[in-house]
Amino acid sequence: MQGTEFRMLKLLDRFQGIISRMGYETLRRILHVKLLMDSRRVPVILASSKRHKEEQDKNLFVSSLWMYGLIGLVLTPFVFWSDPEYLMPMSILSAILMFLIMTSMISDFSSVLLDVRDRSILMTKPIDGRTVGLARSIHAGIYLLLLTGALSAGSLVVGLIKHGVLFFLIYVIELILMNMLILVSTSLIYLVLLKYWDGEKLKDLINYVQIGLSATLAIGYQFVIRSFDLIDFKLVFTPAWWQILLPPVWYAAPYEWLFGEGSGWLTVLSLIAVLVPILLITVYFRFIPSFEQHLEKLAHNEAGKGRERGRFDRFVARLVCRSQQEQACFRLSASMLKNEREFKLKVYPTLGLSVLLPYLFFFSMIRTTSLSEIGTGSSYYVLHGMLVMIVTVVMMLKFSGKPKAFWLFGSAPLTSMAPLFRGALKAFAVKMFVPLFSINAIVFLFIFGIRILPDILVILLTGLLLIPLTAKAVLRQPPFSQSFSATQQKDGWWVLLFFFVIGGLGGLHYASSLASYGMVAYIVVLCITNGLAWTKLYK
Numbered sequence: 001m002q003g004t005e006f007r008m009l010k011l012l013d014r015f016q017g018i019i020s021r022m023g024y025e026t027l028r029r030i031l032h033v034k035l036l037m038d039s040r041r042v043p044v045i046l047a048s049s050k051r052h053k054e055e056q057d058k059n060l061f062v063s064s065l066w067m068y069g070l071i072g073l074v075l076t077p078f079v080f081w082s083d084p085e086y087l088m089p090m091s092i093l094s095a096i097l098m099f100l101i102m103t104s105m106i107s108d109f110s111s112v113l114l115d116v117r118d119r120s121i122l123m124t125k126p127i128d129g130r131t132v133g134l135a136r137s138i139h140a141g142i143y144l145l146l147l148t149g150a151l152s153a154g155s156l157v158v159g160l161i162k163h164g165v166l167f168f169l170i171y172v173i174e175l176i177l178m179n180m181l182i183l184v185s186t187s188l189i190y191l192v193l194l195k196y197w198d199g200e201k202l203k204d205l206i207n208y209v210q211i212g213l214s215a216t217l218a219i220g221y222q223f224v225i226r227s228f229d230l231i232d233f234k235l236v237f238t239p240a241w242w243q244i245l246l247p248p249v250w251y252a253a254p255y256e257w258l259f260g261e262g263s264g265w266l267t268v269l270s271l272i273a274v275l276v277p278i279l280l281i282t283v284y285f286r287f288i289p290s291f292e293q294h295l296e297k298l299a300h301n302e303a304g305k306g307r308e309r310g311r312f313d314r315f316v317a318r319l320v321c322r323s324q325q326e327q328a329c330f331r332l333s334a335s336m337l338k339n340e341r342e343f344k345l346k347v348y349p350t351l352g353l354s355v356l357l358p359y360l361f362f363f364s365m366i367r368t369t370s371l372s373e374i375g376t377g378s379s380y381y382v383l384h385g386m387l388v389m390i391v392t393v394v395m396m397l398k399f400s401g402k403p404k405a406f407w408l409f410g411s412a413p414l415t416s417m418a419p420l421f422r423g424a425l426k427a428f429a430v431k432m433f434v435p436l437f438s439i440n441a442i443v444f445l446f447i448f449g450i451r452i453l454p455d456i457l458v459i460l461l462t463g464l465l466l467i468p469l470t471a472k473a474v475l476r477q478p479p480f481s482q483s484f485s486a487t488q489q490k491d492g493w494w495v496l497l498f499f500f501v502i503g504g505l506g507g508l509h510y511a512s513s514l515a516s517y518g519m520v521a522y523i524v525v526l527c528i529t530n531g532l533a534w535t536k537l538y539k
Helices: 002-013 024-040 049-054 065-081 087-113 129-163 165-196 199-225 241-245 247-259 264-299 311-320 324-339 341-360 371-375 379-396 403-411 418-448 450-474 489-514 518-536
Strands: 228-231 234-237
Touching (some): 024 129, 087 129, 087 247, 129 165, 165 199, 165 264, 324 341, 324 418, 379 450, 450 489
C-alpha cells in the first residue's frame, strides 16, 4: 500500500506548479492521510470480509483492480471492430465505460465526496476550505482514474496494436476528460442539493438522485443506438440536435472525425467533448468553498423527526402473516426496505431498471412499427424480464448498514429464524414486487388489451413463486445479519443463472397458451405451488 500511495503522490507532484496557489503542501498532507485511511474502506466489488481481516494494511480497492480489468475485456471487441466505421462501436464503448465508472462513482466514491468525518479536525485549523475541497475531489479522482485504467487496459492495448499511437493517445485523453466530466458533474449536482435542502431530507434526496442517475445511465444506451440507422446493411450516422445531450457520442466523434469521414457535426461534437469538462471544472473550482460550507449540513440530523412505523404496514402484516412474531418481522423488514439508505442505493437502481427493461425491447420496434400494431402482437412476454429484480433483492436482504444490531434476534425468544425469513420475503413481495409489477401490468393492459389478463396473472404468480425458491437457494444467512462490506462477488453468477430460469419459465408460459385450457391449468398449478412454497420452505 505504501508504494501505491507514494506513486500517486509523486504523480501529483508533477502538477505542483498548477495548484501551488491552493496550498500544495497542506493538500499533499491531507491526501497522504486519506490514502492511508482507505485501507479501512472495502469497495463494493471486493469479495469477502475474511480477506478484509487478513489484509488490514492493504488498500482493498487497489487489490480488486484485477477484477475490473477482467470486466473491461468486454470492451476490446468494440475497438477491434471499429474500422472503417468508428462512431457506432466507440459510442457503445464510451456508453459502457461511462455507465461502469458512474455507478462505481455513486456506490463507492460518493462517500468520499460527501465525507464530513474529517471536518472536526481540518476545519478547526487555519486551512482554506478550497484546499480541503480540492483534496476531496483529487482523492476521488485518483481512484476513478485507477478504476478507468483497469477497465480500459485491454481495449487500450488492442487500440494501440490495431490503430496506432494516435488512436491510443486520443483514447487516453478522452478517458481523462470522461472522468473529469463524471466527477465534476456529480459534485455540482450534490452542491445544488446541499444548497437548498438540509437534514434527513437532504440525505434522502441525495440517495434518490444517486438512484436516478444509475437508472438514467442505463436508459441512455437506447438513445445512443438510436443515433444510427441500418441502411443497406450498413450503420449510418444520422445527425440530430438531441445528440448534443449524449456524452458517449461526444467521445466517439473524434475517432470518426480523424480516422473516418469527417463532417461539421462531428467537429461540433468533438469540441463539446473537450470544452464541457473544462467548463464544468472551472465552475466547480469557483464553487468549492460553497460546497464545503454547505457540506456541514450532512453532519447534523434533524431532531425530533423520527420515522413513523405506519398503520398500513400493521394492517398488511395481519393479512399476510400468521403469527405475531412473523408480523413483527414483516414490519421491521418493511421499514428496512424503505429507510435503509445503503440498501436503497444498491437495490433501487436495479428495481428501476427491471421496471423499464420490458420497454427497452420496444425501442427498436417503435421505429418501424406503430404502437397499435405492437398491441396486436405477443410482445407482452417481455414482461418476464422484470422478474430479474427478484434475485437481486433477495441476495441483498442479508445485508444491513448496522449488522451488529442483529444480536437482538439472538436474544429474542425466537425458536428459529423462520419468522424473520418469511417476514422479510413477504415484505419484499408486498412492498416492492407487487406494486412495481402492478404498474407495468396496467401499462401492458393499456397497450395489448384485456386479452392478456391471464398472461399477466401467470407472470405475477411466477414471480411470487420465485421469491421463496430463490431465497432458499441464495439467502444462506438470516436477513439483515451481514455487513454490506461483506458482499460476495460470486453471487453475481446467480443473476446470470436467473436469466436462464426466467427464460425457461417464459417458455412454459408460452407452451401453456398453445393448448386448450392450458393457461387455466397452468394458473392452477402455479397457485398450488405458491401455497406449498410459501408455507413449507420456511417452517
